[in-house]
Amino acid sequence: MGTAVRHALLEQARNRLALTLVVFFVPLWLTLAYRVLPSDPVQFFLRAAGRPVNLDANTVTQLSGGLHAIALIVGFMMFLAASRSAEFDHRLVLAGYPRMCLLLARSGVLLLTAALTAGYATAWVCVFYRPERLDVMAAAFMVGALTYGGVGTLLAALLRSELAGMFVVIMVSFIDLGLQNPVANPAADSPLLKFMPAYGAMQAAVSAVDVTLVPWRHLLLGLCWSAGLTVAGLAAFTARTSRHTLRQTLLRLRAPRPSVRLMTLRLLHPLRARMYRRAGIRDATVISGYETCRRLLHRSGPVQAATTKLLPAHIRPVWWAVYGYGRYVDDLSDTRHASRRERSEHVSRFSELLEADLRRGHSEDPLRAAIVHAMWTWDLPSAGLGAANTVYRQDAAGESAIATWDDWFAYWRTLTFPFGVRPLMNLLTAPGLAFSPHDAQALRVWTDALNLLDTLRDLREDAVEGFAKLPAAVLDEYGVSTEELARGRASGRYPDMVRAMTARTRQWLDRAAAAGSQHPPMAAALRTVVDLQRLELNRIDRDPHALLNGPSRAHPVRFHLTLARGRRRVARAWRRHARTAVQTPAVIPLPRSAEGDATARGTRALLPPVPHPSGVRPPVLPPERMPQHVAVIMDGNGRWATQRGGPRTAGHEAGQLALRDVVYGALEIGLPCLSLYTLSTENWTRPATEVEALLRSFQDGLDLEAEEIWQRDVRLCWSGVPDGMPPEMVRSVRRTEHATRNRTGLTLNMCVNYGGRTEIARAARALARQVAAGTLDPDAITPRHLASHLHQPGLPEVDLLIRTGGEMRTSNFLPWQSTYAELVFLDTLWPDVDRTHLWQAIDTYSRRDRRFGAARSSPDAPDQDGSAG
Known part of the structure; x- marks a missing residue:
């Protein structure tokens, strides 16, 4: 109970405008009415006394204006407090907090606010004259404050806009009290006015000036109005905090009438509706979720809201979703006056629901539907969500601590763009x-x-x-x-x-x-x-x-x-x-045609591979035991350099020597195809200096004149996407591919800016476009169709996958092509690898029995592959 009362009082104290009006506007109005308006007597029939009375015009205007000010201020205070605390009340009820305590707290704060405001106004009235019944005047002011406090509580359950609530309170009180002022309305004694909410309070306040009797009937009438309006407002509050409503508002397990919201959006915001159509977003639930994220973004600050307006319209929804996710979970973790355990449970529950929706690819909740749609449509990685949710849970539980700047960077970089900066850059x-x-x-x-x-x-x-x-x-x-x-x-x-x-x-x-x-x-x-x-x-x-x-x-x-x-x-x-883009060729210009290419004509003599310094020769294997395609994950450059006290970039420079020797070893043993994992799409998150070193070494290795690999019988292929890569590097890759395209020795497939899942998603999109165009039957799609849209569909599937550096995972490298690959993991760091390690791995491969799910080829063959083959 104490928590609810403190929160309600805090909400009232935060309304500085209303407090300022109470302190300054009430005495200002009473002073002006007393000093400016004439003191001529006004005769009218006072129903509370049952007879005509004569009162000074400025006195009547003081009472009417003072009561009007009290009604307006208290009504707006209750409306604003009830509106702003609605979300907090929802979460308290969801957490099991007794709703009765919230109702009692709100009613108690209304009584306290009305009593203080009425007492303050009564004290200022006494500055100018002494009424006959001071207690009746204070009671009349309090009844008027309670009445419009009930009006504010009821409006908070019906309206969402603060401006609309204030406008309604002003207009209702203006009509109510303006018609009852006999100075402004000669027909103020009309019997129709007794149906006005402030009628009883006004009659009691005027009678307190020179009537000694207590107008109980009119005070009770005013109390009935205040009680009825307050009960209606609290009933509406109870309905809004019911379990059914909470499921729709807080957890959002249903989307009530999304078609109506979509129609409203099209009518009121045609530009945003057009933006959704251009982005291919037509689902009403998803659009409702994006609109929620947009509003959350605008609450985050003016700079965040302005940033959206500077982006192309078709990708603004993904920006809304990224920020909306962070803002919503942060609000759950920072819910005031809820216990630490309850906050952590709310964050965990939302995280679990979001993870389940991400696996399904859709959600019935609008907010989560927008986040899922953004991640699926724009191919945002979900790896960072788990770390971000962990930090939010720690925040909710009060376990987060930032001691140093290193802690600060770790904290904020986990929460900021958990989907990654690089994917968002790729969208642009x-x-x-x-x-x-x-x-x-x-x-x-x-x-x-x-x-x-x-x-x-x-x-x-x-x-x-x-x-x-x-x-x-x-x-x-x-x-x-x-x-x-x-x-x-x-x-x-x-x-x-x-x-x-x-x-x-x-x-x-x-x-x-x-x-x-x-x-x-x-x-x-x-x-x-x-x-x-x-x-x-x-x-x-x-x-x-x-x-x-x-x-x-x-x-x-x-x-x-x-x-x-x-x-x-x-x-x-x-x-x-x-x-300028119209004038730029859509394809990257290649060198002269093959007829003018000396390499294509075979006029340039290709050199044999450089022998190993020790003179060792490759093993001789039967052709049927030789793998056709070997893929290598070159891991350990950074650790190699760190162990020697140097920068990580030194490890990549040493790794270039290892790469060259392995290529020579592949040429010597007669390997048809070698794939090397040079730069993954995830490597962009590394420090800029390290990424620059990787790109620089790759760029240097593309020089046809300086790099000795291209003086051998090696053909270059590139697997990866150009998004985010320097244009000059893309041109260099295409140029080297073109210059070596007719070579028949080793095919060297360099995987640069490559991601296996991205490759498969790209192929799936190509098939989807064919289906949409009507050129492909979806029921006729086979694995061969998808394989034909991979980066290098002409290369054979991977027979042997090697990873150096002691790690035992494939790290999103050629997942489709490596389905049946034999795996070899080496503890040797990549800069220490040479061609002998490649030969040993190939020799190991040649002794394995590959069955591809079939029975064992001979009873004596070792069963190394398990039942699945």
Whole structure:
């Protein structure tokens, strides 16, 4: 009970506008009415006294205006408090909190608010004159406050907009009290007015001026109005917190009448409806979920909302889903006044439901349906969701702690973009537009700046929860206490701490502003977002103490002007790209035709492989025992360099020598095809320096003149996607592929920017397009159809898969082609591997009995493959 009362009182205390009106507007109105309006007597029939009375006009106007002010203020206070606490009440009821305690708390706070407001107004009336019955006047004011408090409680259950609620309260009270003022309405004694909510309170207040009798009947009439309206409001609150309603609002296990919502969206927001159609989103439940995510994003802050407006329209929904997911789970973990265990249970429940929906590929809940749709449609990885949900559960349980900057980076980078920065960058990649490794690192720095700015913006709110999301070392350095922050007080060198954090944020923004050199539209968008963030930082620097009263927003006029200029710059950049893209060839230009290629004509003599320094020769194997395709996962470069005290990039340089020797070994033993896992789609998340080293070594290895591999009988094939790769590197790969296409020795398949699941999904999309075009019967699809759409459909399936470095997993490498591959795992780190390791693995392969699910080829053959073969 105490928790519910404290929360209700806190909601009332947060309404600073209403408190200001109580303190200043009531005495201002009474003073103006007494000083400005004439004191001429007004005669009218007072039904509470049963006779005509003569009262001064300013006195009657004081009473009518004072009662009007009380009704308006208390009604709006109750409406706003009930509206803002609705979600909290839902969660309390879901957690098993007694609904009766919430009802009693709300009723008690209404009584307390009405009593305090009525007593304050009565005290100000006594400043100007002494009524005959002071107790009757206070009771009349309190009855009027209770009546409109009930009106506010009822409206909170019927309306969702704060502006609409305030408008309704103003209009109803204006009509009610305006018609009952005999100064403004000569027919104020009309019998129809007794059906007005404030009729009894007005009659009792006027009778208290010069009538000694207590108007019990009119006071009871006012109490009946207040009780009826309050009961109706509490009944509506009870209905809203029922289990059935909770399933629809909090857990959202059903989507009530999605078609109506979709029709409303099309009528009220035709541009957004058109955007959904262009993105291929037509399911009403999914659209409802995206709209929920959009509203959650707008609650996150003005910069996050502005960022969406700078993106192409067709990918805005995925941005909404990414932020909506984080905001919703964060709200579940930070639900105020719920126990730690209940918060953790809510987060766990939502995570379990989302994981189940992701496995099915759809959801009946709108919010989760939008997240699932975004992850399936835009192929976002779900690996980071588990780590993010773990952090949210720790937050809910109060187990999170940030001691140092390393902890801060680990905390926020787990929560920010759990789907990954690289997949989101790939969505913005277009022909002629790409991102470099520098851009990926710059975007990560920008997210750090965004997170630090959010930390400052929510500093007090987080401190109230007992977890100020700044490193404890920073708080200790400046002597700032979390307890004092929670009380809205500045301790220690608080201004110095805030300005130090804004200076750090500016440094990160300066580093991020240089991103997008090869992607002008996104460079313009990022610069605009950085400018908007700097406006917020300027506001914080001018008044650091404003953060103790709530989030500090940038100057609205400057903010929107900056956003408008940025949107124009982004639109111009996209238009310029559209004009130049037409002139750019759709395919990458290749060298001269094969007739003019000396390599194709065979005029250039190809060298034999360099012998092994020890003179060792490969084993001689029967042709039927020789694998046709060997795939190698080259693992251990970084560990090799770390063990020797060098940077990880040194390991990749040493790995190039190992690669060259293994290629020579494949040529010597007569291996037809060799696939090497050079760079996976997941490797982009590594440090930028390491990714640059990998790309640089691969780029150097493509030089036809300098790289000695291409002076041998080696044909290059590339498996991977060009998204995110430097355009010059893509051109180099295609050029080398073309120059070596007629060679008949070793086929070297370099898997760069490759992901097995991405490859299969790409093939499935190609088949889906054929089915949609009517050229392929879905019932006729066989594995051969899908295999024909892989990166290199002409290569044989993998017979032998080797992984170095001691790890025992395939890491998303050629999953379709390696279905029946023999596996060999080596403890040797890749830079220490040479051709002899390849030969030993092939020799091991030659002694294995491969049955492909059939019976054992001979009774004496060892059963190494299990029953499945």
